[in-house]
Each structure stands twice: as C-alpha cells, then as structure tokens.
Amino acid sequence: MEQKAFYNLSYGVFILGTKSGDKINACITNTCFQAAANPVRVAISCINQNLTCQMIKESGVFSLSVLDQTCTFDTISRFGYQSGRDADKFADFEHSLDSNGCPYVTSQVCSVFECKVLSSQDLGSHTLFVAEVTDAKVVSTNPPLTYADYQANVKPKKSDTPAPSKKIVAWKCKICGYVYEGSELPADFECPICGHPAEDFEPVYEE
Structure with missing residues (x-):
C-alpha cells in the first residue's frame, strides 16, 4: 500500500x-x-x-x-x-x-x-x-x-543545523509522543499512531 x-x-x-x-x-x-x-x-x-x-x-x-x-x-x-x-x-x-x-x-x-x-x-x-x-x-x-x-x-522547512555530539538512541514523534527505537529513522517513516512523517520526529539522545 x-x-x-x-x-x-x-x-x-x-x-x-x-x-x-x-x-x-x-x-x-x-x-x-x-x-x-x-x-x-x-x-x-x-x-x-x-x-x-x-x-x-x-x-x-x-x-x-x-x-x-x-x-x-x-x-x-x-x-x-x-x-x-x-x-x-x-x-x-x-x-x-x-x-x-x-x-x-x-x-x-x-x-x-x-x-x-x-x-x-x-x-x-x-x-x-x-x-x-x-x-x-x-x-x-x-x-x-x-x-x-x-x-x-506555514510549517518551517527542516533545519540543517548539526546535531549535538551525543549519540542518538531513539526518535520521538513531536505530535503524539510515539518513540521509535534506533539511531537512524528511515526518511519515509510514518508514525504508526498519528501518521505524521519523519520530519515531525525529534532525536532522543543518550543520557
């Protein structure tokens, strides 16, 4: 599909x-x-x-x-x-x-x-x-x-600002809070809860 x-x-x-x-x-x-x-x-x-x-x-x-x-x-x-x-x-x-x-x-x-x-x-x-x-x-x-x-x-374009040096351990949907476990989020990924695309996810860094 x-x-x-x-x-x-x-x-x-x-x-x-x-x-x-x-x-x-x-x-x-x-x-x-x-x-x-x-x-x-x-x-x-x-x-x-x-x-x-x-x-x-x-x-x-x-x-x-x-x-x-x-x-x-x-x-x-x-x-x-x-x-x-x-x-x-x-x-x-x-x-x-x-x-x-x-x-x-x-x-x-x-x-x-x-x-x-x-x-x-x-x-x-x-x-x-x-x-x-x-x-x-x-x-x-x-x-x-x-x-x-x-x-x-209306929505700002994705920023190219370099990420902090800490390791990324997951990605969190900014809309519904769903967490994708893994350091790399596929570019075509869509949130299984709210359907928003990868650009609406933010990185979760290691403690």
Whole structure:
C-alpha cells in the first residue's frame, strides 16, 4: 500500500477545544467534516493518547476553531507540539469560552463551532466523535487554512543545523509522543499512531 496516496485527501486544520472539571485544553486536528445537515452533525477524529481526547470522553462537549490563512506556526506549535499534561496551552493566549465552557481561539480563525457528542467509535489509534452542532459563528472572512497550505507555507522547512555530539538512541514523534527505537529513522517513516512523517520526529539522545 502506498501511504503517500493518502496525502491527496483534502483536510483542514482545526483547534479542538474542550473542558473537564475546571481544566480546559485543546489540540490540533486535521480531521473534521459535516456528516449531516438537518439536524447539523459533524464528525471529528482525535488521537487516543491526547489529553484532549480523554477530556472529550469525560465531558461530551467540544469547540472547533477553524484556522484561517493568517495562522502562524507559533499557534500550530502551541496547540499541536506540546501536551496539555505539561503546559497550559491557553496561558497568555487570546481565547473565549462557549456556553459549555469549552475554549475557542478568537484570532487566526474564520469560524467557530460549539458541539455536543452524540456517539463515539474507537478506531485504535484515534477516536471518532459524532456531534451535534449547537451553535456556529463566522469570525473572519479570511479563507480557511488547509493541511496542504500548512505543509507548503506555514510549517518551517527542516533545519540543517548539526546535531549535538551525543549519540542518538531513539526518535520521538513531536505530535503524539510515539518513540521509535534506533539511531537512524528511515526518511519515509510514518508514525504508526498519528501518521505524521519523519520530519515531525525529534532525536532522543543518550543520557
């Protein structure tokens, strides 16, 4: 099977926000689509290892911020390249809360949706949530950011900076935390958990 065939599927880029108890959190996802029109239903997919996924399962609610083409890599990095278990992603970042208490981004987005989960399906690496859209609003007239736009225009190109002199013992996915054991990561390797390519892995050095 040619994994690169899947690169031709169209995706957006979204910030998926939720709450559980007094904690709010969010992550980046590129899988959301409208599944029904009357009443309006959307389906989103979230990595099972993500704290956001766990919190949606607990609360049954989420917000979806549709990123637009003004979005910066700093925003992608804040919500997609660190874990809410280790950092408050919304600290000093402009946001609001919807009627369910879920956080959503108020800049660099073109639309925001408020959703309640109706059902879920464990897909192994991800969980698919089907939700009712209870509110929606347009935030800007900027065109939405697609995953292809992100890869071509937003994501920094791979750096050629020399690595430290310590021995590399493994490679860690910056998106989901999966660890590939070995000193060399194949150039065409894809994360078995989140599907991200080798360029989204960082080296793990010996102690």
